[in-house]
Amino acid sequence: MKKLAGLALGCAAWLAGTVALAEVKTEVVLSGLSNPCGVAIQPETGHVFVSDSGTGKVIRVVNGKAEDVIVGSPKDIYGKGPMYDIGPLGLIFLDKNTLVVGDGGFKDGEEYVRVYNVPEAGKAPLDFEKDAKEKIGPLAADGEIKGEGNLYGLAATPTAIYVTCNGDDTKGWVAKIERNGTKFGKLERSIATKEQVEVDAPVAITINAEGQIVVGQMGEINKPKDGLLTFYSAKTGKKLLNLETGLFDITGLGYAPKTGLLYATDFAWMEPAEGGLFRLDRESKGGTQSVKATKIAKLDKPTSLVFADDGSVYVTVIGTAKEGETGKAGALLKLSGL
Template identity: 45%
Template sequence: MRIQLRFLAAITICGMTATLAAEEPIVISAGLNNPTGVAIQPETGDVFVAERTGILRFMLGPDGTYKKSVEITDFPTDQYGKGPVYDIGPLGVAFVGAEYLIVGDGSQQDDKEVIRIYQLTGNPPSQPIPASLAILTLGPLKSTDELKPEGNYYGVAFGHGSIYATANGDDTKGWIVRSVLGEDSIPGELHRFIATKEAVERDAPVAITIGPQGELVVGQLGEIDVAGDSLLSIYDASSGELKANYETGLNDITGLAYDSDGNLYATDFSWMDTNRGALYKLTVTDGECVATKLAALDKPTALTFGEDGQLFVTVFGTAKEGTDEFPGQLLQFSKDSLAASANN
């Protein structure tokens, strides 16, 4: 099954755009309920997706198709957004080795939201794991008169012996939070680490990943009703110091991921005009970020690369009139398709 959309490759520099045709992705799974995060399990290559009610596992079978199973279930539901409002549950996901899955919470009020860690195996459980049975819970963060509650841990990353997550609670701070693993490899207390709003004077850190040199790479979403205000920001992962900051021209960056060659890709949800949602390749040249549009997508939310170079992307999609079917999808772009479209 292939998604029936027209996919484009375009380069945007200072408002100038060129458009080229690009290959369509494969639809791995449809009918997903607001999928917001995607991660690949090391060793197995299984694809894990966060959707509103829980965590799904997709295993590649001998026939070349993916089989879906429910890994973790029974998350509560919260809502996010203004204008369009979406039901959300777990948000960002990332692995620590093959055994531990980090899940950022978006399913509760900010003063109750946490980061959960689950212990998994190489096979689906006989029964889905209840959301409450995490082996470790980080948070909730304490709030004071000066420090507002934090939650909506949209992006999650692991590196430098630390767990990082973007938070969308206190809009005046735009925190990235961190938990440092101790000598016993047990994560320490969750704490506020980088106030991104103060560093870059733009709202809402959302996407986060670890760069090729170990740097912390953040997609600052910006205001959802302002066009072209998303930023690409680079921080020292140990000290939190801002190293570089770039205008991207994108509307609302929701995901960032590097391929094995060190190329950076981003998803743009484009909240104010979802017809402009897309997959981009981002290239920093001469102090500027150049965005190459590779594919038009319907409300993309997250992306990750497999070891073979294939790219997996989650999208909210748009429900068909008169149907109760959820419109979310898990898409797969081949390595050759991405290389061909980006190099045209």
């Protein structure tokens, strides 16, 4: 029991007990997107970047309008009823000019983590293949281990980049790239999440204040409420704490900068009406640490989130096209007042 109590205290920064709900304001920043799957904020400029996955682009928001930054990614198909076109996925900035992008438009085992020096606003966009400064990977097949793809979530520390890998027919891994500034090592398998938690599909990822790796395990898309929140040691890759959340399919995780509270997006593949932005509050049941997911806002198929310095959060949603309409239903939203 002493060991478990110490572990709970060590992971306490991920949530801070039950907090009263605030009045949340939701603003549509961009509409007409096609399966947006990743979002990041550029340091110094504050520009929001989005992987508009279904069009094979990375775009940025400048004065409320979309501007192409990287174009020309091929597309693959993800999902089983419905199915979605996907191209670039996870995004993260390492500094003002260095953007890291996870592949989603190639075959499993043939996808890379790509690094770009992004042009200034108003400049010509980069070519997805030709203008990548670095191509790190892939995670090819290794004996009985299948090649991994769908490099969905990215999180960085001063010494490493962590990548969730969730291919169409694989167990899923958290991969790791050692780094020294913008000098990079290989993309290597690091944490076999399925073996440690017995649930498929690591998707969301972030780093907590203690430097631990925090993963949202999406689980099976045809199984309700099997999403897990799991903490791993960055040094050993071993599981520290694993909690059921009652969420369907966790796609994004992030800590609010002002409160330190942890938030998650739930895609809710089986029941889209149940999807949204949730705050994850710590609970204790019979002396055992658990988590309560408190719904903050209803969202239509949310895929990623990122917090701004002012505490607002940007969320990408795939959305649902209205009957008889063929337009793109995806959007970038801004939620404030959390």
